[in-house]
Amino acid sequence: MKRPYLSIDPWKIIENGFSSEKVKSSESIFSLGNGAMGQRANFEESYSGTTFQGSYIGGVYYPDKTRVGWWKNGYPEYFAKVLNAPSWIGIHFSVNGTPFDLNTCVEVSDFKRELDMQKGLYTRSFEAQLSPSQRIGVEIKRFLSLDEGALGVIHYSIKAIKGDCDLAIDSFVDGHIKNQDSNWDDPFWDHKRKTISKEFIALHSQTLKTEFDVFTYASSHIISPEGEIISDFKTKEREWRLSQTKEYSLSEGQQCVVLKFGGYVTGMHHAVVDFEKETQRIVTDAKEKGFETLFKEHESAWQEIWAQSDIQIEGDDMAQQAIRYNIFQLNQTYNGKDARLNIGPKGFTGEKYGGSTYWDTEAYCIPFYMATKDKTVARNLLKYRYDQLDKAIENASKLGFNRGAALYPMVTMNGEECHNEWEITFEEIHRNGAIAYAIFNYERFTGDTTYIPEMGLEVLIGIARFWSQRVQFSQNKNAYVILGVTGPNEYENNINNNWYTNYLAQWCLQYTKAQVDKISKELPHRFAEIKSKLNWNESESSQWETIANQMYFPKHPDQDLFLQQDGFLDKDLIPAKELLMEERPINQHWSWDRILRSPYIKQADVLQGFYFFQDHFQQASLKRHFDFYEPLTVHESSLSSCVHSILAARLGEIELAYTFYLQTSRLDLDDYNKEVEEGLHITSMAGTWMSIVEGFGGVQVINNELHVNPILPDQWKSYSFKINFRGNLIEVCVSRQKTDIRCMNKELIVYCDGKAVRFKL
Numbered sequence: 001m002k003r004p005y006l007s008i009d010p011w012k013i014i015e016n017g018f019s020s021e022k023v024k025s026s027e028s029i030f031s032l033g034n035g036a037m038g039q040r041a042n043f044e045e046s047y048s049g050t051t052f053q054g055s056y057i058g059g060v061y062y063p064d065k066t067r068v069g070w071w072k073n074g075y076p077e078y079f080a081k082v083l084n085a086p087s088w089i090g091i092h093f094s095v096n097g098t099p100f101d102l103n104t105c106v107e108v109s110d111f112k113r114e115l116d117m118q119k120g121l122y123t124r125s126f127e128a129q130l131s132p133s134q135r136i137g138v139e140i141k142r143f144l145s146l147d148e149g150a151l152g153v154i155h156y157s158i159k160a161i162k163g164d165c166d167l168a169i170d171s172f173v174d175g176h177i178k179n180q181d182s183n184w185d186d187p188f189w190d191h192k193r194k195t196i197s198k199e200f201i202a203l204h205s206q207t208l209k210t211e212f213d214v215f216t217y218a219s220s221h222i223i224s225p226e227g228e229i230i231s232d233f234k235t236k237e238r239e240w241r242l243s244q245t246k247e248y249s250l251s252e253g254q255q256c257v258v259l260k261f262g263g264y265v266t267g268m269h270h271a272v273v274d275f276e277k278e279t280q281r282i283v284t285d286a287k288e289k290g291f292e293t294l295f296k297e298h299e300s301a302w303q304e305i306w307a308q309s310d311i312q313i314e315g316d317d318m319a320q321q322a323i324r325y326n327i328f329q330l331n332q333t334y335n336g337k338d339a340r341l342n343i344g345p346k347g348f349t350g351e352k353y354g355g356s357t358y359w360d361t362e363a364y365c366i367p368f369y370m371a372t373k374d375k376t377v378a379r380n381l382l383k384y385r386y387d388q389l390d391k392a393i394e395n396a397s398k399l400g401f402n403r404g405a406a407l408y409p410m411v412t413m414n415g416e417e418c419h420n421e422w423e424i425t426f427e428e429i430h431r432n433g434a435i436a437y438a439i440f441n442y443e444r445f446t447g448d449t450t451y452i453p454e455m456g457l458e459v460l461i462g463i464a465r466f467w468s469q470r471v472q473f474s475q476n477k478n479a480y481v482i483l484g485v486t487g488p489n490e491y492e493n494n495i496n497n498n499w500y501t502n503y504l505a506q507w508c509l510q511y512t513k514a515q516v517d518k519i520s521k522e523l524p525h526r527f528a529e530i531k532s533k534l535n536w537n538e539s540e541s542s543q544w545e546t547i548a549n550q551m552y553f554p555k556h557p558d559q560d561l562f563l564q565q566d567g568f569l570d571k572d573l574i575p576a577k578e579l580l581m582e583e584r585p586i587n588q589h590w591s592w593d594r595i596l597r598s599p600y601i602k603q604a605d606v607l608q609g610f611y612f613f614q615d616h617f618q619q620a621s622l623k624r625h626f627d628f629y630e631p632l633t634v635h636e637s638s639l640s641s642c643v644h645s646i647l648a649a650r651l652g653e654i655e656l657a658y659t660f661y662l663q664t665s666r667l668d669l670d671d672y673n674k675e676v677e678e679g680l681h682i683t684s685m686a687g688t689w690m691s692i693v694e695g696f697g698g699v700q701v702i703n704n705e706l707h708v709n710p711i712l713p714d715q716w717k718s719y720s721f722k723i724n725f726r727g728n729l730i731e732v733c734v735s736r737q738k739t740d741i742r743c744m745n746k747e748l749i750v751y752c753d754g755k756a757v758r759f760k761l
């Protein structure tokens, strides 16, 4: 096996050596976030090499005017994108009058980056030869506080290793930023005012059109050799770049330590008139605590996270490092504190997918958050969709649906559709089903029966109404059909009767009817409110039932197999392994037309249905479908390998499950698709977690009870994971000899390989 570029370590991601070609990918890999804001691991000092500068704030977006070749009625006017925000990390310096730049200095040695996932700390160090008589050493520590969402901390030290240095330090906030993915090169920010005080510098900027107010601040200090924090920087301004500057002389052997606080105080949490006061509070508090105390608080927040969610793998450090990296990045992206936020496929690490919400959240992320955190976190993800129900109804009505039918967008920030490829915007409607499925999955796992009557039922009714209008009765088939759709496999467009979509639609109609029956009986007052608010009547339930009972499913004429869609068997079903390696991935080598005519499947489609509804199908049926579809699957979506890993594990195909696991878990660390420089695949990281817990661990809730059916890959000596099942922290440890299950707090029965294990207080 090729040696991975990043060193293997159970708790750390380590890059040794400086390579300018790797700067952009390492900027993604070493990204930091704290749920409220996030940033790529850009250098603090000036860098003239190739870089992708990125700092993002949760929930702050811009509606960038849509750019398409041919306009279609129903297209959204804009694509909302998370914005590259003013940067606060910059610490430029010159040595004896020459600006320092890693790209141009004579020689860089001992360059090292390290991300300590246990503590949430990013460090970087290097030595640089500036001239034959001048050498410096630099060490940087950086973290974004988990306690104080608006606070980031940088500890930047410069040492004169050889020769004396006159340093001129320029620590700044910079408003001259752009999104790489801008459609028309329009400006996104309107800078309003500057605040230059003794304690901090700040830029009040407002997003154009959406009018989000953001106060980007920085506060720079020197830590004296005695540990005292000295705040005597001067200030300077150049348009929308504000600096705190300091001259500092070092004799050979001495060092200078800059302590910088920075971040964003936003209008999402504070009134604009309070921006200064709030920033002052954060800065004063940070200064009083100092680096060590702030870091200790941050570290203990990470300790709590790991205590609930760590997965330990013995005997395979690559797999160990990978799963922790995935868990770490998911926690950096979303913490469930704010129901206005969600999880973009690239989180805070890049701009692709616009930072917007996709079905990835419901299908992949919710299982992770509901099992590793308090239930309020996943509930907030569901609330996000509830809060956007009106927009989903509006969205459906724009497409011609009525009577409260809701179509949730494929891509969104605020509930409005942002996607503008007709075959996805109008046709990839299975996303609506994933939202209903997540409501079911959440209640099944957390046991929280309050979400559905409070919010979920309204969402379910909107979704059921959509399906009941989107189907049509085919006289020819004497059944309800769904025409003109795109399934999860986006390598087929505008097809009829995608099995997965039809199955999900049928299930949504049945499930919604069952929930209506239940809530109307158990909570008649609440149901009466919903009924009158939504103008619901009994005939809807019976209509849903009729449609569900007569839903059409495409089937193989001779074999016991569901077909992905009508006409699938007309394709030339040549297994993907026969494709030429030079032509993979096909989406980079083939015309779109050729892809559409081919039998190749981008990601789980029929198998996504088998994953969601495992208990609806016999094992033999799963095997038949897996054996038929997997060989045709090219796994060109990051969401593919995890589902296949889980299903392979359920079929007892451990080696295959393990191969898929490694692909999903090290996708970014090993840059499988040569595109990590664009950002990380955050939502598929939740799939990696699922591959262990639901795949190898075999965790499932069946008939309201927790089942664990673990298997152990040959490469591992043992593994253990934790899940929060209905308020009980359960630890499962799997070794060759046995499976140990520990329940940390309450009474519970867990079924392990079908046998009841009883826990008492």
Ligand code: BGC
Pocket (backbone or CB within 6 Å): 345, 353, 358, 359, 360, 488, 490, 602, 603, 637, 638, 639, 683
């Ligand atoms: C996948 C979609 C997914 C999106 C964002 C696409 O490549 O096909 O299923 O929602 O990426 O992750």
